[in-house]
Amino acid sequence: IITCAAQQTVVIGLAADSGCGKSTFMRRLTSVFGGAAEPPKGGNPDSNTLISDMTTVICLDDYHSLDRTGRKEKGVTALDPRANDFDLMYEQVKALKSGIAVEKPIYNHVTGLLDAPELIQPPKILVIEGLHPMFDERVRDLLDFSIYLDISNEVKFAWKIQRDMAERGHSLESIKASIEARKPDFDAFIDPQKQYADAVIEVLPTQLIPDDNEGKVLRVRLIMKEGVKYFSPVYLFDEGSTISWIPCGRKLTCSYPGIKFNYEPDTYFDHEVSVLEMDGQFDRLDELIYVESHLSNLSTKFYGEVTQQMLKHADFPGSNNGTGLFQTIVGLKIRDLYEQLIANKATAPAEVAKA
Template identity: 40%
Template sequence: MPRVPPFKEIIARSPLVFVIGVAGDSGSGKTTFTNAIRQIFGPDLVATITLDDYHKYDREERKRLDITPLHPDANNLAQLEMDVARLKEGYAITKPVYNHESGTFDPPVPFVSKKIIILEGLHTFFTPRLRELIDFSVFVDPDREIKYAWKRQRDTKKRGYSPAEVAEEIERREKDYEEFIAPQRCLADAVIRISASWYGKEKGQTENIYRISLLQHRMSRVIADADLTIDLNSLLLFHDRDFSIEFSTEAVACERMRALTFDGEMNYETVRKLEKSIEQQTGVHPIAIFENRKTIAATDLVQLILSWRIIHRRIFLQDRS
């Protein structure tokens, strides 16, 4: 029989450029949930664009104009649309660069198209044209208290803001978030909801343990031999951590979606079969996302399942080409 190349090799040979869009508020954890895709396929195939680079004004100009980055008028979305369209056609672009430490713009840089482009930002699928260009969309939606705790920590430690500046920015942003950012939840293929763990609110800050829901629409097509096994034998016999799994139907802004919710920690071996299934589909051996880890948290598990869902979408695009 002729050799069937692994899916990673198929992607590398394919002319298709697959665009993943991740939207959500600043500091909401957008990068976290696509880390698995970056690790599975590697930097040769995956490139990431942070939409903050498409801010229209620097920090001082925004203060003078009394406009927040969450307002679409503060961003060059038309340029973003053109750049994503060119990348999707396989062309390189010259990308702007926003420097968060100085709050100003650095010189633009060359940016080469890859087979998988990840867009992360506030307005990722805000316009109809961006939605046309994106093949799979995710909205990351942490509870308000959690989101702003993350933002305070990031902006004071990594972006040079004072605590007073962060508090003022949070207050100024709230109206624009509700008007311009939150409605994108209705446009997403998947919504990731993050709330405090039922096993202790403090576990988020001390152990990075949260209650994570992956909300999706019913899948119209499935891969017949896809194995999404969680090893219940391992869970029942060897598990010594608190962990819960729940399936429900929940309201998300304008509609209802199916929610798969995880909380707590699992022993790594419990989900090893799920990891092997993704290895088999992608041809990437081994997937080292959880290498040398004895336990994984709900955040880790949702990363893995979301990656499978994205790969699933990419496989069907390949079948249509």
């Protein structure tokens, strides 16, 4: 109780490989808290930090201990813990959590060098996003909630092609080669963090189209840990049951290949979890209200808030499928967790006095 009462800042960890939708997720999350997050005013234009009234999002690339040249010389990738300063990461997250401002380094993604540090004030909600928020046990213990975006190789490949080939002019071979080159370190250092996550969003190719390899239609699974304080998993129809639901029909327009939901209890790395799955995509986003009305424990403030959030950001990638839906839901759950933590903090001194 005493530790809780002293807590200033709520800390959220978001882990994923680069190019896997972290920034999109952050935009959805900060929007749930009201207001867009912007880079610090008047600071380094290459700062990776995003600040809004409620949230500050820091990118853990800023804790690289080796710059691009250093990594090349030592032959280590940015995914390798040896290229990252976990002692400093721990000290600074701990300081911010207890209400102390820090001078955080800036990793400049353009030059590949470390720039002069920037002053970060303790926010209400601190999100640390990047490759290793759950890697170091000390940092992990500071997290009030953690999320892992688990993008399957097929989908990662499809997204990289879209971005690097269409927008940056890379060749198919070079994209393949760069994914292959990252894989050993990804498997060794990034992927294992998912066992610690309170929520995992798994993105897989659809099962609605036989042998699909386009990676356009997605099967998305929201894996929610049971027994996490201030977090009660979302459910479909009946908590703890196993349910398969095809909502297409009179109330929901579905063109080929349709939409299929699934909900069931399961185990994930020896933890009890609830899994909500959506395969397929929405034709008309406003009809999402029909799906929303069948989900419970959404932590919305009013009926239709999920649909409203999704409509507001219809232009973000993944708005017509489970990636956008589940990111929005996790955002609402984080708002709820924050509000409960703060309420608890407010009542904690009274409890101490009683004791």
